[in-house]
Amino acid sequence: MKIAALRETAPGERRVAVTPETTRKFVGLGASVAVEQGAGAAASVTDDALVQAGATVADRASVLAGADIVLGVQGPDPDSLAGIQPGAWIVAGLNPFGDRARVDRYAALGVEALAMELMPRITRAQSMDILSSQSNLSGYKAVLDAAAEYGRAFPMMMTAAGTVSAARLFVMGVGVAGLQAIATARRLGAQVSATDVRAATKEQILSLGAKPIFVEAVQGIEGEGSGGYATEMSDEYKAAQAELVSAHIAKQDIVITTALIPGRPAPRLITDAQVASMKPGSVIVDLAVEQGGNVEGAVAGEVVERHGVKIIGHRNMPSRLAADASALFARNLFNFLSAFWDKDAGRPVLPDGDEIGEAIRLTRGGQVVNPRLTGTA
Template structure:
């Protein structure tokens, strides 16, 4: 079986689906791996490293896409989908509803396509969990962006000019990205507090040295798989009022709240931004799915009443070396799960395969 790794073509995407060390492991497992020349260059993985690991560099994307299974980070473009060999397979990270044209083209080519964004939250799938690994990168980098943007130190400093107080950081949402943001801000010396509608995460927040802000929710706020669920209108109104008071004291707010398959919930209104201190910074990690801050704009920095609101997109790509390492380990675990004796084994009795398969036998299964 031949595994193909094309160079990512999406704007500003610097990650690669397989790193040389992981490619080497797949080769030792009996698979043939071809990598388009330059595919790992932006992530600091050269063609020579792939060759030394046993992979074969190829000159064109068409050669990589002509493989039995194609591994990508971003979803394929329509043009890339047309390069896939009929009856082949593809694994990438995407939401089918946002890629309807490419998904239709994959189905037309009878490509068996899998999206790792659809992995079920079960123990067996943990080694394949790209959403968690890439969220780790995003949470870490969000704090660094805030540290650069703010006009103050993170730690308390005792200097000849007197004592400087530490930055106060508020993290909204204590999933993987939020917990990593808490840990990173604490390492930099900030005083950190966090809020999440799921009371179950309190212990995790406090174990990282942050204060957990509690609010009486009065309803079930956790859905299957441990994700937060959408609150009732009345509870959400109370939540907005509660958070409007909390952000007043924060120097930096990092928002990470998401609801799978839905628009990100608004947690910071324009009025709440108006109540914040001049010089405060908001980093909205949910901006790509609508944003937690009402004023956030994807890919743009917005200034309102002296408050700077950052809307970074695709943060994992800004740390491509380690983001690619984690992604490659995740996707190789998935690959070894769905193949046996050098062949793709489609078994819809298997929950992992059933939930992640987007197209099969010319039909769209997830849209």
């Protein structure tokens, strides 16, 4: 059983899908591990460390030759998979809704593509959830990036020369990233508030010592979709929320937006007029910028200034913490494969009808089979 890990080629991608820790664990299961030369360099994972853990380090062609499973952070370009054997697994974040053409090309290669970002939000899959592990780091890094651009202190400081007021920070979208942003901002001493369309998050916000900002006048709208994700809201709710949020944003020093809806463009949360209402020197971090952005005027990969407000739109936020992000991502991949490891077969086996397999499998036998892509969901 050969497990291969390739060097990431997407622009700005610094993570790696295997670490010395997971290499040792795979070898312990009886697998061989082959890693492309330099795959972990940007994440502080050296070739020597991988070799010491039991991996073989070689060029891409040698790594792919005979590979049963190919691990990646982002899905490898199908053109770079020359020589891959039919039936091999591609296990990575595959962006199936944003790059459907690549999924079709995986099918044409005869590989079984498994999109880890489609992992269902169920108890037994929590340790395999790449979205949660990477979003946690994104929320943390968003606060640090905001602090770096803000140009003022976060905590209240009482000095002989006078008092420095605490920064006011508002988090929009209280999923994994939002909760970590709240916790990080609180640790840095900011005065934190947060909002979400899901009523159930109010208690989570309070538990972290932040102030919940919620629409109270519109009843019966929970915003809770399947698997714990947010859903689109009614026009009535959107109007009420916009009015409440507009008044609140104008008083904030920093806003962090994290709202995403799986398979759809990111919802627009902040308009240009709302940006203009903020004080000069304020900062907004848009964590959804690569999916269309929560903030009007945000630009993917850039820090722009509008109306005296800096809007941070860094791409691939987890990759900005490449070492920790890689360690967590690699564990997610190992946890998934080891959970389905069949000792007799000497490899992982995804049973037909299994909830996890049905959710993440995109291609099989030369066909696209995922119901969410074929329109049969």
